[in-house]
Amino acid sequence: MTSLTPIMSKRFTGCAIALCLMLAASVEASADTAHQALINGKIDESQLVTLPGNVRPEANASHDRGQVDDSMPMNHLQLVLVRPANREAALEDYMQSAQTPGSPNYHVWLTAEQIGAKYGPDSRDIDAVRDWLQLHGLQVNGVSASGMVVDFSGNAGQITETFKTEIHSLDVNGERHIANMRNPQIPAALTPVVAGITSLNDFRPRPMMKPVRTSTAMTPARDATKPAYTVNSGYQAVVPADLETIYNFNPVYKSGVTGKGQTVVVIEDTDLYSNQDYATFRKTFGLDKYKNSTFSVVHPGGCTDPGVVIGDDSEAVIDAEWAAAAAPDANIVLASCADTTENFGGFIALQGLVDSHNPPAIVSISYGLCEPALPAAFNHYIKVLYQQAAAEGMSVYVAAGDEGAASCDAGGTAAINGIAVSGYASTPYNLAAGGTDFSDAYSGTNADYWSPTNSATYGSALSYIPEMPWDDSCANGPLFTYFGYATAYGDSGFCNSEVGETYFSEVVGGSGGPSGCAYGATNPNPGTPAVSGTCRGYAKPIWQWFLAGVPHDGVRDIPDVSLFAANGLWGHYYVVCYSDPAFGGVPCTGAPDTWYGAGGTSFVSPILAGVQALLNQKTGFRQGNPDYAYYALATLEYGFRGNNACDSNKGTNQCIFHDVTFGDNDVNCQGSFSCYDPSGPNGVLSVSSNRFENAYGTTKGWDFATGIGTLNVDALVNAWARIY
Helix, strand or coil, X not given: CHHHHHHXXXXXXXXXXXXXXXXXXXCCCCCCCCCCCCCCCCCCCCCEEECCXXXXXXXXXXXXXXXXXXXXXXXXEEEEECCCHHHHHHHHHHHHHHCCCCCCCCCCCCCHHHHHHHHCCCHHHHHHHHHHHXXXXXXXXXXXXXXXXXXXXXXXXXXXXXXXXXXXXXXXXXXXXXXXXXXXXXXHHHCCCEEEECCCCCCCCEXXXXXXCCCCCCCCCCCCCCCCCCCCCCCXXXXXXXXXXXXXXXXXXXXXXXXXXXXXXXXXXXXXXXXXXXXXXXXXXCHHHCCCXXXXXXXXXXXXXXXXXXXXXXXXXXXHHHHHHHCCCCEEEEEECCCCCCCCHHHHHHHHHHCCCCCCCEEEECEECEHHHCCHHHHHHHHHHHHHHHHCCCEEEEECCCECCEHHHCCCCXXXXXXXXXXXXXXXXXXXXXXXXXXXXXXXXXXXXXXXXXXXXXXXXXXXXXXXXXXXXXXXXXXXXXXXXXXXXXXXXXXXXXXXXXXXXCCCECCCEXXXXXXXXXXXXXXXXXXXXXXXXXXXXXXHCCCCCCCCCCECEECCEEEECCXXXXXXXXXXXXXXXXXXXXXXXXXXXXXEEXXXXXXXXXXXXXXXXXXXXXXXXXXCCCHHHHHHHHHHHHCCCCCHHHXXXXXXXCCCEEECCCCXXXXXXCCCCCEECCCCCCEEEECCCCCCCECCECCCCCECCCECCEECHHHHXXXXXHHX
């Protein structure tokens, strides 16, 4: 462990550091990968088993508009398989050893074919599943290189006959959808191998972005000694130059680490509205001085080009532009595939990438849906997809979400489904990117951190700015205290005031919470809490065991790392060149204060992916799952009790992480699930419905609101290179 010496804290012994970095540092990959067929004997169609947790909450009588026509095509469905237990354990052991310095497998990544041959289901089982599908008249389009996904097509009638579940039309709040009305069934003989069908519905993930708040001027604070607070003036818009200053990128760039020779892939189900928007962004903000970067669009595996999908194209341009803002010399690749009726085009693209002979080192995904809303099989599909990516040495960054701890209530005016997180972000194989806001407007110190004039590339930030969790809800502690209220809940609380209800009743903020339904809710009916005894989350990964603040809850907790993500509540937001008028885009002309503005963890994921490009350039290697290193470095810095010197409120420091300890990401709620509501129509999201237990506040070290905290990029790059 001598390589740790440059950043060892005197508070730790070498043994403690080794334990924190890797509990199983001596573990090598298991050799127990013997072939083991799990399907034995005849597949008896009279002996059926139900696959629980695979019905959308909306698939109920109130939304039902009748069975679809049997002839309706259902193309490119994914039947997800399960590895034999010995092979699953062996793969996990290998992936652990590939992240253990000193191991002979350290940074020796697998190919998709190696994963399939050594760790995939037995070929006899795959053949049996293929034969069974074809026996029912379904067309098998192919099997993934890992052997874990069988792609097949048919029509609604064949699906009903094969899986014993009808596909119906639904009307959900005026939107037309299709979905299966009960859990699918399969012959009992297949259950050791088949996890289920990824999706028999057409509900789509949401982009994790929020347009800048521009609606109406907010009511002045009740405290007459405070100035009026509005959302239509006093903005400091964040541009790439500000990002570079606030999070200390500039020394890294000056050292020659700019992402040169690296590639960041952003995963989409759309192309850009205009590639010129990307070019204009780079030119306006001075990124075009980095001459090695290219931009390209690919459709992996020969998938269908989606063209421009209105709305999602705003997400795509955010991802491309802000990945480039963090790694201006890296190549930016937009990988897009068209959605099928039942599957997200972005995952079709990612599947094509992980099964390719040259998988990328870094990908960013800025879409999500809460775990309970995803079928259990779809959560398993995401887990398998990211697991394969990590085994191939890919660093997968995913936006944690924009709904506080209530990801099942995205777009709502109150949380009604309790605590839940995004199933796109909660696996142990990706880094979940959370969101913060700056606290300067709250503390009245804007002038300390922003210049009254802009640079040639429109930067105005002067230094690092203290942060708090991003949260637009009336339940947000800094917000209700700013308006002079003692609490958010109760008849006299801010959420039940005219101002609070009128302007701040919304489920918007950086997401975080425990994995609670990764394996699907067994009773996902309206009125069932999202996180309850009917659900089971991912187990806590080894790298998340020891850090200060991480709860001993036995499950994967998110987010991991955060950055600024706000959409203007306190006067700050990101600038985007997005000119599609169909979704609010505007021409990218003149000063960028008239350009499209937005916030969301959609920005954080590609920015962190860009940071990974810097790390890969500096070390010369692809790094795989970045959580191993991030949590190891955070443990060195925070230990088991936190480190006051790294507190974000202290401003600029030499720490790797800014520990955000002020504020929360709580949201207003209604109903009886995880909602503390002693009186009045609005309560606040709480771990307990009987007393107030904030969901969630900040603490020293890791917390559900911001994870490890935010970055000093120069300190991170140098510390990471010394260890890895």
